[in-house]
Amino acid sequence: MSLNVITANRLNDGVVIFLTGNGWSTDLQQAETAEGKEATAALLTRAEAEPGVAVGPYEIAVERIGEELRPLRYRERLRVSGPSVDYLKPQAA
Amino acid sequence: MYAYDAIDRELVETRVAEFREQVARRVSGELTEEQFRPLRLMNGLYLQLHAYMLRVAVPYGVLSSAQMRKLAHIARRYDRGYGHFTTRQNIQYNWPKLEETPDILAELAEVEMHAIQTSGNCIRNTTADQFAGAAADEVDDPRIWSEIIRQWSTFHPEFSFLPRKFKIAVTGAQKDRAAIKVHDIGIVIVRNDAGELGFQMWAGGGQGRTPMIAKLIRGFVAERDLLSYLEAMLRVYNRHGRRDNKYKARIKILVHELGADEYARQVEAEWARIREGVLSLPQAEIDRIRAAFDEPPFERFEGDSRAFHGKRFEDRGFQRWVRSNVKPHKKPGYAIANISLKPVGGIPGDATADQMDAVADFADRWSFGEVRVAHEQNLVLPHVRQDDLYGLWLALGAVDLDTPNIGLLGDIIACPGLDYCSLANARSIPLSQALSERFGDLDRLHDIGEISLNISGCINACGHHHVGNIGILGVDKKGEEFYQITLGGRADEDAAVGRIVGRAFDAHETVDAVETIVETYVAQRRDGERFIDTLERTGPAPFKEALYGAD
Numbered sequence: 001m002s003l004n005v006i007t008a009n010r011l012n013d014g015v016v017i018f019l020t021g022n023g024w025s026t027d028l029q030q031a032e033t034a035e036g037k038e039a040t041a042a043l044l045t046r047a048e049a050e051p052g053v054a055v056g057p058y059e060i061a062v063e064r065i066g067e068e069l070r071p072l073r074y075r076e077r078l079r080v081s082g083p084s085v086d087y088l089k090p091q092a093a
Numbered sequence: 094m095y096a097y098d099a100i101d102r103e104l105v106e107t108r109v110a111e112f113r114e115q116v117a118r119r120v121s122g123e124l125t126e127e128q129f130r131p132l133r134l135m136n137g138l139y140l141q142l143h144a145y146m147l148r149v150a151v152p153y154g155v156l157s158s159a160q161m162r163k164l165a166h167i168a169r170r171y172d173r174g175y176g177h178f179t180t181r182q183n184i185q186y187n188w189p190k191l192e193e194t195p196d197i198l199a200e201l202a203e204v205e206m207h208a209i210q211t212s213g214n215c216i217r218n219t220t221a222d223q224f225a226g227a228a229a230d231e232v233d234d235p236r237i238w239s240e241i242i243r244q245w246s247t248f249h250p251e252f253s254f255l256p257r258k259f260k261i262a263v264t265g266a267q268k269d270r271a272a273i274k275v276h277d278i279g280i281v282i283v284r285n286d287a288g289e290l291g292f293q294m295w296a297g298g299g300q301g302r303t304p305m306i307a308k309l310i311r312g313f314v315a316e317r318d319l320l321s322y323l324e325a326m327l328r329v330y331n332r333h334g335r336r337d338n339k340y341k342a343r344i345k346i347l348v349h350e351l352g353a354d355e356y357a358r359q360v361e362a363e364w365a366r367i368r369e370g371v372l373s374l375p376q377a378e379i380d381r382i383r384a385a386f387d388e389p390p391f392e393r394f395e396g397d398s399r400a401f402h403g404k405r406f407e408d409r410g411f412q413r414w415v416r417s418n419v420k421p422h423k424k425p426g427y428a429i430a431n432i433s434l435k436p437v438g439g440i441p442g443d444a445t446a447d448q449m450d451a452v453a454d455f456a457d458r459w460s461f462g463e464v465r466v467a468h469e470q471n472l473v474l475p476h477v478r479q480d481d482l483y484g485l486w487l488a489l490g491a492v493d494l495d496t497p498n499i500g501l502l503g504d505i506i507a508c509p510g511l512d513y514c515s516l517a518n519a520r521s522i523p524l525s526q527a528l529s530e531r532f533g534d535l536d537r538l539h540d541i542g543e544i545s546l547n548i549s550g551c552i553n554a555c556g557h558h559h560v561g562n563i564g565i566l567g568v569d570k571k572g573e574e575f576y577q578i579t580l581g582g583r584a585d586e587d588a589a590v591g592r593i594v595g596r597a598f599d600a601h602e603t604v605d606a607v608e609t610i611v612e613t614y615v616a617q618r619r620d621g622e623r624f625i626d627t628l629e630r631t632g633p634a635p636f637k638e639a640l641y642g643a644d
Contacts, residue, residue, distance in 0.1 A: 011120070013190045014144035052122045055140060074572050075511060078520075079142055083512040085440060085522045087175060087187075 002061045004040040005031040005069065006047045007079070008054035016079045017054060019047045024054055028069050028080050033062065094157055094463070095240050095385040097205045104248070105202045108209060112136045113195035120192060137208025138194055142515045147186045147194060148211040149201060153221035153239035153263070154182035154466040158453040161464050163204040165449035171197050176449065178434060178442040180506060180557055181260070182220050182466045183211055187513055209247060214255045216246035216327070220262045222270040223467040226386060227429050227475035229421040233282045233290055235265035237383050238319060241374065245320050252327050256334030257342040259327070260299075267586060272468060274298045274307045274588035275560055277344045278326060283313065291315045296326060296356065297348030300554035304590040305345040308353035310360060316379060318364075321372040325364035329356065389461035389476060394426025398479035413535060414486050414497040428479050430460070432472040432489060433496040433504065437533040438526050441507040442470030451492040459485050469506055471499065500543050502532045502611070506557050510550030510567060511574075517550035519567025519574035520600075524548055527604050532611075541611055544624040547582070560584035562625045563610060564591040565603065576603040580610070580636060581628055594633060595641050606640055613639040 005028070006019035017024040018031035025031065034040040040059050047057035061072040071077045078084065097105070112132070119129040133139075137148040149164070156164075164184055168176045171193050172186040179185055189197060201207055210218045219242045221235040222228065242261060246252070252259070262276040273279025279295035292314045298307030314322045333351070335341040348356045405412045420429040432452060435441050444452075452472055456464045459481045460474035467473055477485055489495040498504045505528060508514065510521030525548050532538055547561025558564035564579035575597040582591030598606050611624075613636050618627045628636070 009140055009144075011126075012192060013188075014140050016143060051125055052120075055126050072572065074569075074574065075142075075518075078511055082143060083522075084520060085512050085526070087173065087440065087443070 002035070003063065003069075004034050004043070004059045005062050006040075006043050006057050007031075007060050007076070008047060008057035011053060011055050014055075019043060019054075019057070024050075028062075028071075031062075031069060033069070034059075094155060095236070095382065101205070102202075105205075105207050105209070108136070108207065109195060109198045109202050112198060116191060116195055131213075133194075134212040135209070136194070136198065137211035138189075138191075139212065140515070141187070141513050142511070143513065144188045145191060145194070146513065147189045147197060147208060148179070149184050149186070149206060149208050150211050150218040151182050151184060151206075151466050152243050153219055153225065153236055154223050154468070155221075155225070155236060156464040156466065157204070158456040158462040158464065160204045160206055161449050161453040161456065163200060163206070165446040165453065167197055167200060168446040168449065175443050175445045177440075177509065178444065178466050178470050178472070180468050180470060180508070180555060181211075181218065182223070182468055183218065184466070185509075187509075212258075213253075214257050214259070215253050216242075216249060216255070216259045216261065219243055219246070220260070220271055220276070220468060222264045222266065223465040223473045224270060224420065224429055224475065225265060225465070226388070227422050227427075228266055228270075229423045230266040230268055231423065232267075232284060233265050234383075234386055235263040235271070235280075235282060236386050237379070238280065238282065238292070239263050240382050240385070241319065241379070242323065245323070245372075252331060255327075255331055256336045257339070259330075259344070261323075269584075269586040269588070270467075272557070272560065272584040272588070274586075275300055275304070275557070275584060276307065277330075278323065279307050280319075285313050289315065292319055292322075294322060294326065297345040297353065298588070299343050299345040300557060300559045301343070302340060302552045302554075303343075303345065304554070304559040305349060306588050306590065307345075308348055308356075310353065310357045317374045317376070318368055320374055321368045321370065322360075322364055324367060324372055325360045328363050329359045389463070391424050391427065391476070392478070394424070394479075396425050398426055401479035401482055404483045408483075410497075411483055411486050413539060414495060415482065416539065417497045417501055418499045419482060422476065424476075426479055428477050428482060430474040430477045430482060430485055431467070431499040432474065432494050433498050434471050434494075435498055435504050435529065436493055436496045437503065438530045440522050441505050441525055444472070448492050448494055451488070451494070455485060455488055469499075469504060471504070497535060498538055500545075501538045502541055502544050502546055503529045503538055504545070505529060506545070506547040506561065508549050508555035510548075510556075514550060514555075516553055517567065518552075518569035519550050519576065521548045521550040521556055521567060524565065524567075524576065524600055524603060527600070528607055531604050531608060541615065542623060544611075544614075545583070546607070548576075557584065558582070559590045560588060561591065562628070563607060565607075568597055570597070573599070575599055578603070578606060578610075578640075580633055581625070583625055592633065594637050609639050610636055 281293040295307035465473035507525040511517040549556035549558040560582040579591030
């Protein structure tokens with residue numbers, strides 16, 4: 001049975017957030033997990049009840065590697081880690 | 094440059110105030126996201142993978158130095174110190190905060206800029222030849238006509254909710270630098286046999302999942318009739334465009350399914366009804382707008398500068414930059430200087446706030462305060478004295494903006510891809526960086542010669558991969574990034590959609606595959622033959638064989 005968490009973007013700045021047992025966190029490791037359709041749907045319902053905090057909540061599949069949670073899809077791994085490119089450093093000619 | 098009149102000013106300031114209130118209502122919970130989303134999109138504010146993204150319009154790619162400084166200030170004050178110039182001649186900020194967005198729009202309004210027409214199913218910000226008003230081959234200045242289109246299209250009540258977004262491009266020369274044949278409507282400024290100025294009207298071009306080249310709808314539309322003809326073109330599209338299916342909603346599908354002749358027939362019928370109406374352009378109004386684009390006070394020179402040519406002889410680095418980045422100007426003794434935003438290993442189209450400020454300074458010092466944005470994601474100083482080019486080149490070098498690769502393999506067009514975009518399937522930027530590093534040797538780059546390499550992170554084709562001589566499309570295969578290669582695309586006056594060469598490659602293989610394609614070209618080319626010409630002569634077979642082996 002797949003393991004899921006709920007993710008969204010934070011209203012104020014769009015930052016990626018995850019639903020925890022106590023609100024939202026930018027840290028995936030704090031996310032509350034759900035197994036199976038019913039439990040995941042219940043989590044999503046809880047997330048949707050807070051439209052003033054999170055925009056567009058949806059479920060993503062994750063796996064547990066040791067103690068760590070990791071999204072299964074590459075897109076979601078990138079959402080967790082941020083852009084893979086170094087955008088702040090002035091570019092060298 | 095065109096300056097806002099009282100109506101423009103009030104319109105933009107009213108919109109800022111309105112959006113400020115809408116944001117406050119969203120933050121307070123009075124508006125749901127569903128209610129707020131169309132409102133923020135009307136103001137160019139998207140929600141992307143990691144943050145909001147604000148797309149700011151640069152109408153027909155024209156910026157004053159004051160506007161460029163404001164863009165730098167916004168990057169520094171409200172974002173993370175950089176901005177991204179796009180293939181639509183806009184600039185995007187990747188990290189604005191929602192509550193600060195009205196402040197950003199208010200700051201933009203101070204310099205006559207905004208984010209209107211950068212999103213939604215309206216007539217989008219018109220694009221134009223980045224060499225407008227400077228090009229040696231220009232029939233007429235496309236800025237005049239783009240500005241007229243801007244005034245007609247902004248908040249056009251009938252076309253505010255079209256079946257899909259709608260993009261118009263204008264070129265003032267036969268040499269197409271605005272990719273007009275991959276726009277919903279492409280306009281070429283021409284003169285007829287009687288020497289009168291007018292427009293060739295093309296329609297139904299576009300990229301995305303169904304790439305198509307525009308069809309000629311009318312060979313000549315007189316100056317006074319430009320807006321009435323455009324209105325007729327839009328009206329037929331608005332009437333028949335597929336609102337039931339997003340993927341079939343663009344005008345390219347309508348023109349394809351009706352046939353260009355039938356679409357043209359309906360446009361002509363509509364035009365006959367309206368051409369003598371309120372949209373007939375008064376000569377006085379054309380003259381008023383033309384006057385806003387009067388030439389800057391050029392000095393008179395008899396011919397090319399001898400000192401300039403002397404410097405080219407003395408300094409190989411300068412000569413290399415001139416060869417690729419400097420283009421002929423309509424006035425003797427002047428030149429058009431292209432500023433590459435594609436440093437080796439850099440992010441195509443990105444500029445830091447410091448670089449933007451520097452470009453504004455260079456524009457004031459050497460180009461009458463004017464800057465242009467090119468759809469290839471570069472900047473242009475349109476009017477530089479040949480005698481000043483060497484000083485400009487040195488100054489550009491001090492801020493890492495002197496890469497001599499315009500039109501060459503390092504001048505890669507790339508969308509933000511999966512690093513930023515919520516629609517993307519694969520990353521574009523790291524691949525473009527790897528390719529630009531692989532081809533980072535400038536001598537080799539110049540030896541390979543003119544070639545376009547375009548990368549998109551998804552089928553929406555923001556990186557114009559369909560019309561790259563070499564096009565690369567990122568695809569998601571079971572959660573992994575792969576890249577499909579097309580060959581033979583071009584975005585010029587002989588526009589064509591590239592063809593897929595074979596199975597997709599992973600990111601590492603893709604860099605090698607491009608190397609193989611380039612090596613095949615070098616082995617096959619005849620004297621002075623560009624990549625696209627070799628490919629069109631040989632066909633794709635030698636390239637396919639080199640990539641995948643013989644059948």
